[in-house]
Amino acid sequence: MKRYRREDENSYALGITLTFELLKFAPKQARKIYIHSKMQEGESLDRLKELAGSLRVPVEYGDKPFNILSQKENCFCIGEFEKFNRPLSKDASHVVLHNPSNAGNLGTIMRSAVGFGIKDLAIIKPSVDEFDVKTVRASMGAVFHLNIRLFDSFDDYLKEYGNRNLYPFMLKGRKNLSELEFEKPWSLIFGNEATGLPDSFLNIGTGVVISHSDNIDSLNLPIAASIALYAATRKDFGKGD
């Protein structure tokens, strides 16, 4: 066992909660469960072992993987999984991230996307590793619900999935989010944390701005993406009294 690197075939879900998410929602990807000697015996662990057994996922005891893989002191369970690369749905709405650079942000966006019913995520390279252990952790397991595809360029994405309404989010966007009616299927497109989307996206689809006060330069990327996801799906999630 060695420290995780992007080119590895497998990545890791750190902690028992994430490992449950792996076994429940991406059971075919699960390769092995590691249990630390300090892991508390009890109902949770019994359920985990039972689930792993029914899926024929081996369980290994020992502390060494934890020294290598986890920097958190209270992580006593790790789920190893084979990384996956599933095609996106052509009919569904997508989130497209252009050059995302922060693993935690990427995971947080995954969590919001799944929260608002979006299952398809396109990432335009260069980008942070979509299976970085920090991404997996920040996603709180949402990564296991997603179809994720990487593309060398936005043109490559368009060639395969371009037959849809495109909404690039830019400070220079013409339309205000709060006035927009989204038409399905759509793709919400977001740029890099520091630089946003290149100006070339002004010629693509309908540019959208989330208007805010002049007292901040911009909204944080996962915040902007989540507000957009909320606004684009709010009619699908209506309930209440």
Add this chain to the structure above:
Amino acid sequence: MKRYRREDENSYALGITLTFELLKFAPKQARKIYIHSKMQEGESLDRLKELAGSLRVPVEYGDKPFNILSQKENCFCIGEFEKFNRPLSKDASHVVLHNPSNAGNLGTIMRSAVGFGIKDLAIIKPSVDEFDVKTVRASMGAVFHLNIRLFDSFDDYLKEYGNRNLYPFMLKGRKNLSELEFEKPWSLIFGNEATGLPDSFLNIGTGVVISHSDNIDSLNLPIAASIALYAATRKDFGKGD
């Protein structure tokens, strides 16, 4: 000089961008500027020194404060400021955070609040330090635009500022965010990252839920707070073609 602690009178803005925010938006709080020997000479530094000079804020050269205060390798400028405690506006809308526990999350919520025009933040203790250097950094300087007050209990907040519409955000909330018309002045109330708001808040004001799919347990706290802020202020930030 010693490592920052919550009981200190002063806190620190790490980096030149944050230090500019301090000098521009909370000039009366600024106490000292520290410049590292590796700080690049040039227009930015000249402007900073000019601004500090005009405000009579002393500038000190030396690397030692950086070893103590900053864990980031590329931080070559620190702004020291006296912490502040300004009363909230009784007429304005507020954000209320009940027992927030994560410094980065708190700063991110500050950034979104200021982004959507809210200047008043109430925090119900126990809570993370509102002037933790991580909070200040995650706020991207928004902290310097805010009136922030800490309260020992939510009742204490109500006694002073209760004459308003209260919207606690809870998974058990009766109203769906997307169906709600907010009436000003309001307070949007959010619970702790792990535990949310106590059930006692079900009897307060109008409980609101941000509906999402069953595939996630909850939205990340700053995401939920920012979506709520967007929805509650969207009519104030309408622009576009």
